[in-house]
Every structure is written in structure tokens, then in C-alpha cells.
Amino acid sequence: MSFDELQKKTAIVIALFSITTLVFMLHHTLMKQFAIAEVAYAKEEALSGTSFALTEREVDAKQSPYDLCIPVPEGTHYEDFHIENHYFTKKLVVRIHTGRDDFYRKHAVFCNSSKVKKSFGQKEEKELTLSFSLNRVYDCDADLTDGMISLRFSPVAGSNSHLVLLDPSAKPGTDAQTSLLLAQKILNLSEPGKDSVRFFLTRMGEDAPTDREVAAFINETGADRYLCLAVEKELQNVDSQEQANAESQTAGAQKQEAQTAASQKQDGQEGEGCTVQVRALYSDGYYIRNYGNVAFANTMEEALSHEAGFEALGLSADPDPSSLLHHLKIHGAQVELGADCLEQETIKASLHKNKKQEEILNRAAAALYEGLMQSYEQAEN
Known part of the structure; x- marks a missing residue:
């Protein structure tokens, strides 16, 4: 090949490369x-x-x-x-x-x-x-x-292997804002496009859908996990099927005081101890073979107990036969967290409590996220 022919071929290659680059840049400019x-x-x-x-x-x-x-x-x-x-x-x-x-x-x-x-x-x-x-x-x-x-x-249906619906509770007696914050932290741990599990929230503000609307969303999207998150000031360690009597309430209060005092002493923080308790509710209204709702609720509570270090109060069947949880035909549970340092009104009064709440919610979110991943592994075994 002569020198002139080589120059011509080189010029053609450079011209083609320049045109391709120009088209690519123009395409991304227009779109x-x-x-x-x-x-x-x-x-x-x-x-x-x-x-x-x-x-x-x-x-x-x-x-x-x-x-x-x-x-x-x-x-x-x-x-x-x-x-x-x-x-x-x-x-x-x-x-x-x-x-x-x-x-x-x-x-x-x-x-x-x-x-x-x-x-x-x-x-x-x-x-x-x-x-x-x-x-x-x-x-x-x-x-x-x-x-x-x-x-x-x-x-959305069929777009992912699994779909989890997180439902931050806004019902009376719960801290709706902190419950939502916990749900958002779990959502932020997921990696869309990489994880085979996708997360949705029922709400992102004060407005909350009805149980009928949540059920319709689950049915249409094919969601296979439902997790209600309820943050409260305090949990009573009683059987959910019975009303707590005065004696059990007094015992629970004494136990809470003792645990709080022990936590304060252990942390070395005067007046700033915080004992986090957790309880999980499951639905006994629908039977799922092998890995059922009891096992799913137990996975959630164990994750919070073992991974986050919270005090587990045990599992209870959902006492409300009219609740959404009771009528779901997928794996569903309600996780309740109780600690006075989680309340928003209390947090505003203390920078230390604000940091404490952030730490607790981060631990809870990481534990629940890991528990949800484990629930799919356990269901396949």
C-alpha cells in the first residue's frame, strides 16, 4: 500500500468517526x-x-x-x-x-x-x-x-421479582411523622434497578389511603409483602387478645422504669436513657403453607431484636378482625416500636434526643430491610 493510499484511508476513517460523534452529540442534544x-x-x-x-x-x-x-x-x-x-x-x-x-x-x-x-x-x-x-x-x-x-x-406488575408495600401508620395513638420517617429510611436503603425487591410507600405526607385502596394496589401490582410500621410512645407487654388490667399496667410501668434506669446507667447519660421495645402483629385470617404470616412476623421481630438490639415483647395475632392486615392474602405483618425518645414533640426539645432518634431509626430501618430480604430466602427454603 502506497503512502498516498494510506493517507486517503486514514482521512476516511477520521471523517467517519467525526460524523458518528457529531450525530451522537446531536441526538443527545435533541433528546x-x-x-x-x-x-x-x-x-x-x-x-x-x-x-x-x-x-x-x-x-x-x-x-x-x-x-x-x-x-x-x-x-x-x-x-x-x-x-x-x-x-x-x-x-x-x-x-x-x-x-x-x-x-x-x-x-x-x-x-x-x-x-x-x-x-x-x-x-x-x-x-x-x-x-x-x-x-x-x-x-x-x-x-x-x-x-x-x-x-x-x-x-408495575411483573416488573420485579418481589414487591414490598410499606405502610407507615397514621392511626390514632401512633406517631405518624416518625412512622413515615422510618418507612422512608427503609426505602432509601434499596437500590432500584439492582435489587430484585422493589419498595413502595402508601403515603409520603399526612394523607393516607383507605384500606380498600391499599388492598386494590396490592392486588393490581402483585405485591407479595405488606409491612405496617407503627411508632408509639410506649408499648404494653400484654396479650393482644385481652384487655390489660390495672395490675399488668402497673407491672409494665415498673418494668419500663427499671429498664430505663438501667439504660441510663449503662449509657452514662443523665436523664437521656432510651429503651426501645418492639412487638409484631400477624394475621391469622389467612393460611400460607410452610413460611406463613407467623413466621414472617417473627422474622421481622427477630431482626429488630438481634440486629438492632431492641427488646422484643413477642408476637401477637392482630386483634381486629376488620383490619386490612387480617384480610390480606399475602405475607403481612405490623411492627410496633415503642420508646418515648422517638416522639417528635420530645425530640424538638433536645438536640441529644434528636441524634438518639436518628440512630434508633437508622438501626431499625437497616434491621427491617435485612429482615425483609431474609423473609424471601426463608420462604424459598
Whole structure:
């Protein structure tokens, strides 16, 4: 091969490489992938602004891999959009930081009508909201390309080997805020895309779904673990099938005082001891062969006892025959944590207690996460 031929071939290779690089860069300049926020249960709020129906056109499934295509007003940037997947209420919400609503009164959205049930726009002072009601619980991913937000929907059911629903209790007698904080810490320990187990929360704020809505979510998604988390000031070590009498309450209080004093002495912290007790409730309303609900509840309590070092008060059958836990047909348990240093009102008064609570919740979350992983291993043995 002559020197001139070698130069020509080298020039061709360099040109092809430059063109490929340019196309790749141009593609990623024109297409950006949105991060979609997952939102748990939220009550429907009254419309405060001006609402209007969106004009819908059927997406051409033969030409487009997307299920929903939303045109973008000229001059609107990637950063102006915020997309939320409200998985509990089966809604997709697109928030656009613009006061313009005339664009969507004139331009149609393209959707797969078998997945998108209805849609509407909501005009606020500085924000425009587009809401889409979906027929199922979906995972979503979205791209911004060619002046269009393009979304694909895939059912949550079957997307992972296992699915855990964490239900931070908001019932009277429990600390709803701390229960939610514990659930969020467990969720944060998971690695989406890497773990075969996926976690969902029933709520992320004060609003909580009804038992019927939770049951419907479990049935549709194929969740195979349900764990209710209830943080309380104090747990009574009594049989859940009977009411505690005055004598047992007095004995429990004396025991608590003795344990607290021992903890204070051991920690060397004057007035800052904290004994954490744990109890697990199981459902005896549905039988699961081999590794059943009693075994699952026991795994949860043992994890908190052995891994986190909490005092176990034992297992109890759920005393409420009308409860959600009692009627579930999957592995379900309610874990109750009791300690006065876990209460939010107490924490605000002391920086030390705030640090103590953080430590306790971190230990509890790590133990429960590990216990949930162990429950799948034990069920397979």
C-alpha cells in the first residue's frame, strides 16, 4: 500500500468517526430524558384555577413506541417541566412553569386510549398542570425530543421479582411523622434497578389511603409483602387478645422504669436513657403453607431484636378482625416500636434526643430491610 493510499484511508476513517460523534452529540442534544418523581397517595384537591379539557388524538402505535406524546410550547425549556407518577391514584401529572394555557387549548395531545382514560389541563397563576388518568399502575419514562414530551408506560406488575408495600401508620395513638420517617429510611436503603425487591410507600405526607385502596394496589401490582410500621410512645407487654388490667399496667410501668434506669446507667447519660421495645402483629385470617404470616412476623421481630438490639415483647395475632392486615392474602405483618425518645414533640426539645432518634431509626430501618430480604430466602427454603 502506497503512502498516498494510506493517507486517503486514514482521512476516511477520521471523517467517519467525526460524523458518528457529531450525530451522537446531536441526538443527545435533541433528546433529554426526564426524571419522573414517584408520588404515593394524595387526596384529590379542589380545582382552584381554571380547568379545561385537553384535545386528544390517538397515537399511531405502528409509527411510535410511545403511549403519550405532549407537544411543547416554543421557548419552553427542559427545566420548565416536572413530571410526577402518582402510582397510588393512577395519575400522571405534568407541571409546566408557564402561565400560558392557550397552547394546549389549540394543540392536541397524542395518547394510547387503551392506557390513558381521560385528561385535563389546570391553569394556575404561574404554573400549568396537565393531568392524565391511567387505567393501571404504570412505571413511566419520558423523553423530550422534536418539541414533544414522549412517554412510555409499562405495568408495575411483573416488573420485579418481589414487591414490598410499606405502610407507615397514621392511626390514632401512633406517631405518624416518625412512622413515615422510618418507612422512608427503609426505602432509601434499596437500590432500584439492582435489587430484585422493589419498595413502595402508601403515603409520603399526612394523607393516607383507605384500606380498600391499599388492598386494590396490592392486588393490581402483585405485591407479595405488606409491612405496617407503627411508632408509639410506649408499648404494653400484654396479650393482644385481652384487655390489660390495672395490675399488668402497673407491672409494665415498673418494668419500663427499671429498664430505663438501667439504660441510663449503662449509657452514662443523665436523664437521656432510651429503651426501645418492639412487638409484631400477624394475621391469622389467612393460611400460607410452610413460611406463613407467623413466621414472617417473627422474622421481622427477630431482626429488630438481634440486629438492632431492641427488646422484643413477642408476637401477637392482630386483634381486629376488620383490619386490612387480617384480610390480606399475602405475607403481612405490623411492627410496633415503642420508646418515648422517638416522639417528635420530645425530640424538638433536645438536640441529644434528636441524634438518639436518628440512630434508633437508622438501626431499625437497616434491621427491617435485612429482615425483609431474609423473609424471601426463608420462604424459598
